[in-house]
Amino acid sequence: MLSGSRPDVVSLASPETGRSREGGSLLLRLLGLSWAYRGRVLRVLGYQIVLLSLGLAGLGLTGLAIDILRHRLDPSNRLPDLPAGLGRLVDAEREPMRAVLSIGAAILAMAAARAVINYGYALSVGYLVHMEIVPDLRARVYDKLQRLSFRFFDANKSGSLINRVTGDVQLVRSFVDGVLLPSVIMVLSLGVYVAYMLRAHVLLTLACLAPTPLLWIASTLFARWAQPAYLRNRELVDRMVLSFTEGLQGIQVIKGLGREREVHRRFDERSREVREQQQETFRTVSVLSPTIDLLGQVSLVILLGMGGLLVTRDRMTLGQLVVFAGILQQFSGQIASMATIVNTAQQSFIGAKRVFEVLDTPVEITSPEAPARPARVEGRLVFERVTFGYDPERPVLHDVHLDVAPGQFVAVIGPTGAGKSTLLSLIPRFYDPTSGRVLLDGIDLRRHDLDQIRRRMGVVFQDNFLFSNTVAANIAFGAPHATREQIERAAVIACAHEFIRELPEGYDTELGEAAANLSGGQRQRLAIARAVLLDPPLLLLDDPTAAVDASTEREILDAILSATRGRTTIMATHRAHLLRRAHQVIVLDRGRIAERGTHEELLRRRGHYASALALHDAHAVGARADDDTPSRRAAAGARAAEDPA
């Protein structure tokens, strides 16, 4: 026997648990992710190496021009050696101005080349992050969310999930274009600059680089502060997004109860929390950049003092000092960009942690390695001593036994919270039992191929989601390759064909968001058509008449009865019209089967069943609770049984 799956943690890690996975492993993982795009990353770096070389060559040429001019003004100053190509074209000794102008033209040509290469670089980076990394990662997170089990969605708020697919994926992307590429470029440039400076003057270089360790200290201190601040920010944004989506999804209730102001105020509060936290973060982040900038300027002051001394003592030419200063300025510029890199890195680590949490969550409900794939499903369904709890310590179904023969119609009735929906949700394996087994045609559901069994079950809920697409596409949602004939046949079974034909464009009519342009009864019939499209041997209906008013109930009842014909059907319902037609009625009470039998048998017993029917009847007519004595309930149950619908 298979044991029930009981993962202890499906909730995404809290900040505390998340911290253990920080640092090195996160960085390695991000590097691993970037490795998948190494071709384009290398191309982008190639562009940068060319840009760097051109920049350095331009600076070197500027130094040459200055030294040629110095020699012209005072011939005792050494005339620099021109690069071979330029030396052959012009004699700097005899025609210094021509030499300077030629150098100027070369610098201009190189600047033009840099502009073109910069354009190619920008395009390449844009393509890499926006056309490759973000869509790939978003698809991976979305795909994982689709495969995760209901337990995961019970434990995690939609605001946080939405934010992970949208904002956090962008933060992960920023690791590539905001951290990895700039860091490699920075290290490369700094390496070249330092080599260049060392060649010009070792002591001067070491003196100028003396403040550099302070930069690392500043960055480390910042990183330590920033991680928790950025994590808190993501959580606050989660709450704001949740408040926003609830405001949209619950708009009917909000307006119905006149609570717009209250809801607006709550959203404002969430938004204010984000704003205030961001403001605080911004204040601290803003200290980093000037600090690093200031340290860079200290190097320049050292250069001016020491470099000036070297020139006056003729240990260095003025041109060399100018080139040195230019390179040091570039060096400081790169160091200043470190502030942005460190800041982006902290944000991308937090985003990555949250994205990886989703990607790493184990998929609790899966197919076995070698699943049973029976060619035909007869539809015999057996619950064998099934106990289940959303929290395994607190079962909501206790020791449930049930044997449903192929083609039988079983109705489940019971007071609210008795466990009817829960019982139904174990059949398509939305959850697995904590103990016991559910068998389909004698095989444990957990041994079946998950997709195959789900495709062989039609499911209709109390309130069914329809997509903003055509009527036909909605009916064929579970079977996109269904023919128009199959779609229409399903609609006929669901008593929906007539009203669909009367829609402006029939089956091609576009439904609005959540099918707001249809009535409740019409929406429910489309859901029934969707469930019966591929003629599933099993049909599960969870109180399908609950969300519709009395006037549309009759047409749905006909649709339901037509859909159940010839299939094993399990339906949670309180409708006497349906209960009377069930082969077996199960009465659930606090997660246990309290009674079972046919409608008539159970009515005669005047026990739980009669009470449950009566309770429903009493609610339906708005009876007062204090009238709800057992004898009244039984009598009302008998009345409900007479009710044709």
Ligand SMILES: Nc1ncnc2c1ncn2[C@@H]1O[C@H](COP(=O)(O)OP(=O)(O)OP(=O)(O)O)[C@@H](O)[C@H]1O
């Ligand atoms: N996703 C969930 N997570 C945790 N507890 C849940 C979840 N869904 C239902 N429950 C709890 O399980 C118990 C059974 O709920 P269930 O929805 O199965 O009852 P029901 O008989 O279908 O009720 P109703 O007639 O009101 O739909 C209830 O106590 C409910 O609070």
